[in-house]
Amino acid sequence: MPLPTVILPGYFASASEYRDLEQSLQQLGIAATTVPIRQQDWFPTLGGRSVVPILRKIDQAVKQQLEKHNTSQINLIGHSAGGWIARIYLGEKPYTIHGDVSDDSVGLWNAHSYISTLVTLGTPHMSQERWTKRNLDFVNDNYPGAFHQDVNYICVAGKAIYGKRRLGSWLAYNSYKLTCGEGNCWGDGITPIPAAHLAGATNITIDEVLHSPRRKGIWYGSPEVREAWVKCLG
Numbered sequence: 260m261p262l263p264t265v266i267l268p269g270y271f272a273s274a275s276e277y278r279d280l281e282q283s284l285q286q287l288g289i290a291a292t293t294v295p296i297r298q299q300d301w302f303p304t305l306g307g308r309s310v311v312p313i314l315r316k317i318d319q320a321v322k323q324q325l326e327k328h329n330t331s332q333i334n335l336i337g338h339s340a341g342g343w344i345a346r347i348y349l350g351e352k353p354y355t356i357h358g359d360v361s362d363d364s365v366g367l368w369n370a371h372s373y374i375s376t377l378v379t380l381g382t383p384h385m386s387q388e389r390w391t392k393r394n395l396d397f398v399n400d401n402y403p404g405a406f407h408q409d410v411n412y413i414c415v416a417g418k419a420i421y422g423k424r425r426l427g428s429w430l431a432y433n434s435y436k437l438t439c440g441e442g443n444c445w446g447d448g449i450t451p452i453p454a455a456h457l458a459g460a461t462n463i464t465i466d467e468v469l470h471s472p473r474r475k476g477i478w479y480g481s482p483e484v485r486e487a488w489v490k491c492l493g
Contacts, residue, residue: 262334262375262493263290263324267317269339269381269471271301276472277338280480287489290328294320307390309357310344311367317348318366321373332375334492338479339450339470340391342382342414343398349374349410352401356393375493376411380479381450381470384414384457388437405459413491415479416455417447417468448474463487 264284266277274293284291294316303312324333337345347354349371353362360367386395405412422432422442435451436442444451449470456462465487469476477484 261287261289262332263292263328263330264334264336264492265317265320265324266291266293267335267337267341267345268294268296269341271298272296272338272471272473273298277480279472280485283480283482283485284489289489289492290324292320292324307393309354309359310347310394311354311357311359313344314348314354314367317345318370321370322366325373332373332493334376334378335374336378336380337382338380339382342377342379343384343395345377345379346384346398346402346406347394349377349407350398350402352397354397356397371407371410374410376413376491378413378415378488378491379455379457380415380488381417381447381455381468382414383438383450383454385454386438387440404457411491411493412457412460413488414456414460414462415488416450416452416462416464417470417479418445418452418464418466419469419476420448421445422451461491 274295277293281291281293304310335345351369354368386392420431422435424432431448432442434449435444435446439451439454446452447470467477469478472478
């Protein structure tokens, strides 16, 4: 019997955008739910500020599923920024770099014992962009790679658009360059492949996969794609 699974939306995305993914997992016999985030819940995090408001919502959703299903562990799926925010949630180090919580705040981190498998979908696990670099430096300095040995890390990248400084791929080029420092590379149109993978994780790259469910075309949660990573869930 697959473990219950919690989906964490990407940056500035709402839970409603992941309803199809949630329902498709349920049809496979996986008790899936999405962290009930609304777009306005991201407002306090703008400009590279603290993601504590999101951590609170993750913890509430995880604890509800643990209690509801009388289990000691769940799976966590993080799309885009949701993947690196999930890594903060798993880690032991107090996330106090923004001064908005105390070292002994309960339920905002040190949750790796609750998580069997962490799947990250198109997550930028690094950044050169000044607004996000502080948060991601905290993650990577404290929890490099597939840090927790008791967690199964699955990192999924899309190979759909090659970044070039020309019409049609300029957005991808700029996004890749701001993320990994190199614009001329493959990625999902937002996250370059090198940034979507972690050392020590099970790293998967899927052709023709675009970053977001908002765009036309195939994304990480599309039926023809998800089999590649759903089979890795505990």
